Amino acid sequence: MAVAQLYYYVAPQSEIQIVAKSLLRLLRHHREIQTIILKSIVFIADKHKQIFEPYLKSFYVHSNDSSLVKRYKLEILTTLANASNISTILREFQTYVLSSDKDFAAHTIHAIGRCASTISDVTEACLNGLVALMSKKDETIVAESVVVIKKLLQINPSQYNEIIKHIVRMVDKVTVPIARASILWLIGEYSDRISKLAPDVLRKMAKSFVDEETIVKHQILNLAAKLYVVNAKQTHLLVQYVFNLAKYDTNYDTRDKARLLRALLIQTDKCPTLSKHAKKILLASKPAPILESIIRDHDQYTLGTLSFVIGQKAVGYKDLPDFPLEPPDPSVRNVEIVTPLPSQNVSSRKSSTTTRITSREKKKSVNDENFYSDEEEEEEEEEEEEEEEETSTEGPDTDNEEEEDEEDEKEKTTQNDNDTNEYEQLDAQSTNNIEPEEEEKDESSGSSEEEESEQEEEEEDDDEESESDESADDEKLTPNQSSIVAKPSSTLTVSDYTIPATEKSLLEMDLEAFLGAPSTSTNVQVAPVKNNIFDDLHGLESLTSTSSNLVYTKQYDCLNRITGQGLQIQYRFPRTPFQQSSNMVHVELIFTNTTTNKDIHSIKFYKSKSNINIQGFNQIDLLPSGVSIVTSIGIDFNDKTQPASFDILYDNNLIPTSLTILCHVGELIEQKFLNDQQFNQNLARLRGMNEIMDSVNVDEVQISKLNFNTIQTKILQCANMISVPSTSGDSTLFRFSGQTISSKSLVLLTIQLNMTQSKVHLTINSDQIVLATMLLKEIKQTFQSIL
């Protein structure tokens, strides 16, 4: 109900109809609820007829509804009546009239009257129906119909002489005072049309005057006076007689009225000015009455409140405020955006150690334009401390992870932490790093930020050193390229930043590094199994392979050679639909046997560890040394970016760590071609809550470089979406569409270039608003980083 209330007051015309269904469902509840809901419906239907029209039949009355419910239903039916449905409603009304509940029947007759007065087409039919009702035996019905007819005739008296005559003949039969009074009034008012009958009626009435009710007596007096004015000759004596009777009536109102009329008509000498106008006074044209709804004055109260129901102001009732004419200060809408805390990532990976990190965190948070409130900072610190305790109890195995964290820390200091939340995958690859870096870690852990910049310089040097080599060439390109190609894909950025560490080890062990490098470039592992170094080089290797791959199919590692004891597994997203199931993301796994002389047998998918549905691959019987095999699996990520983890068996041994595949938001989307019209339709449907916007500032030179091709490339880097052909020819508007793979909900992206302000406006419309937010963030970064 509260929602209905909101819709009623706030929603635009087009959306209010959704209220109807739910309100109608409420009608199935208890009687008391029905009553209140119906009352509200009466009120809403009054303003918005169209929304309840399809459900007209729900308001048909059952014979055992409570009387209030019946009345409200009747009211709604009357309100909803229009030229097209009036015939069914009237037919329904006719059955109600026959109902044994007399009160209800009377109300129905009133309702018919209202229909007749509002819809001119059926006025005649209604009148005829009502006249027919007058011949019924039941008094209340007859009386009620007379009253209604009187009102109707008053609205349009000219055409219905026959009916008036008919009614006049009824006067003897009708016994209910108000009906008699109505008839008499009618006769008096239209006496000119029934000039022969009228005096006769007066004669009859004069006979029974003494026994009549007060209201009837008044009307008799009125009738007498009117007839006297019109037809003084014939009725003079009769009128005198009636006035005399009234003079001795017990009711003082009657006596007063008689005295007034007598003075006005007969004793003209006492007030000459008035009596001249007697005819005008008595036969003035009366305005037609308006037949009104029973809850006419309740609209001053807010719908659905207690005051609304009882029709009076309850204690504590407050009116809704008027719509503000001036928009409120926009600054109040600026919500502080809390980005995912980097500390969470750190903690998830069991941060190593030291208050140094916390202090860095602090610095960083300062860097981040004070995104975090002080409290949050404290929380972070606390978290860190907790982590410390945890790690202290753990064995030396965690050392490597610590090393990783170290690297991560560096990243964070050099880069905004926006995409740090997706690093877990790297962990999986390097969990078993061993000794030599341990030392290095000690070194680097002592290093401050300044040192880091030095380190970076060193790295540059490194690159130059290795320039002679092919692979090193690749390396050098990689940072730039990858930043162009795949800034948003955080895994890559991670590998970007793992360079420092690995490079440092290179410094120490030049020779080995050069040994390793060629092997990576050719992608065939012939190098001796000197694990330590290769481990270090692992990041390098993945880098080279990535950069050599297509832009859209970046490769990520999920099992490194050391953990897999020679078996290496990488994965990539081919962005083609998965054959077996349409709502799974297609992932290609690349198995490589990196050993020199050992074949690996029977690799098979064991089971999914997380709750994510994974379609495994067929068993690989034999993987000879140095050979790579590509298989496909399908993962139903369920439109979430939670990593999927699963176990793989080979040589009938379970790989100790489960494999984790992390999906970027863009990979959760598949292309869905929409034409211009479809796009607009769906866009209209996905407004409001389903829309998020953002804009990126770029400088003028760069915005001029943006054309369809560049934008499409950028989008494709982030997400698997297809462009929508534009018919408008607007060169600053680019649109892309896609749908999520699991739930097939549409994702619509609109890019609007604003040349004058050199801004790029991004808008995403989707049901999956969480996904859309992440996607928007990635796309925004792409635009920011490349321009």
Next chain:
Amino acid sequence: MIHSLFIINEAGDAFMEKHWKTVVSKSICDYFYEAQKKCVNPEDIPPVIATPHHYLINIYRNNLYFVAVLTNEIAPLFVIEFLHRIMDLFENYFGECTEKSVKDNYVIVYELLDEILDSGLPLITETNILKELIKPPNLLRKVAHFVTGDSTNTTLPSKQLSNIPWRPFDVFYRNNEAFFDIIEEIDAIIDQNGTIVMSEIQGYIDCCIKLSGMPDLTLNFVNPRLLDDISFHPCVRLRKWESEHVLSFIPPDGNFRLISYHIATQNTICMPIYVKHHIQYREGSSGRFELTVGPKQTMGKSLENVIIECTMPKSVLNCILTPSQGKSTFDPIKKILIWNIGTIETKTQNSAHLPTIRGNIILVTGQPIPESNPILNISFQINQLAISGIRVQRVDMNGEIYKPYKGVKYITTVKKGRFQIRT
């Protein structure tokens, strides 16, 4: 905010009162009695009554009036819903909610009322949690109370802090069972000529889930498109329904209503029953009365518990009727004719065997002949058939290892007085 609650019986005796804030004198009920006097039918009392200082909101169920006293502006629907909730709760605790059951369990009633409402605002209304806090009455506890004279709860409720508020934490059953009752109620008006004036279906899925642990159930329908207007139990994952038309939920323990749906007039419903009627009043204080009932399109299922109720006009003195099947009674004071037919088998298609009722109506002499014929209210039940054609395809369970027993039952029925035939 609800200030006070009075429970009043048919006789107009406020036998129970509860005040959450200041005590409101019982005399406030006089306003209620006044309104009650004005109405012939107890159902006709307006649900909201305004008095000079207070507002009374009342509900009428099981021959009891629950009257809530308010002083401030508050959404009346909220109060009504809450009162019904209290009644549901009592029914849940005592099996029925009558004057007797309330009087027998005064202690628990007050305990409950204290728990569900705090200073006039609803607090805990979820039955499962309440049952943790306040144990329902049973024989053992009665005996223990009788022997020891001590009725305090010795164990503190521990498990109410489940992260899923509708499910207690450590449910365990030896037999794991899940039953789904799909109940559909027909709501229809048929006019003299047998044409359907209006028809609607109101459906419910009532579940009785007795599963251990934290099961995650998924319910697939054969034809989910039929359901377009649904209200869900809070446990149902809405997103899943919208995207896949699958009901996925972690069920509460025990009995609950999973969804209720409404199939509106647009879809035509084939009526499973028809009635031929012939009612005539004749001059000279008598009349003929004849009814024939037959099944129609029931897919081979038989109609059970067929009852026809007919409220005769006031001028009818008595009815002398002989049914070919079942039993008929006429209450000469309330003028209600009840014909309890029982089961109608579908096999008896030939009209000779269809249940009929024939006889004479005796009218009060001197009274005018009634103008309109009475309205027939029919109720019946068809087992193993959902009239809208909805079917459950499969029920899956995740999250637990055991194999539960799963059962689905279909019932088509008629809510009292919602299936009417005008004659």
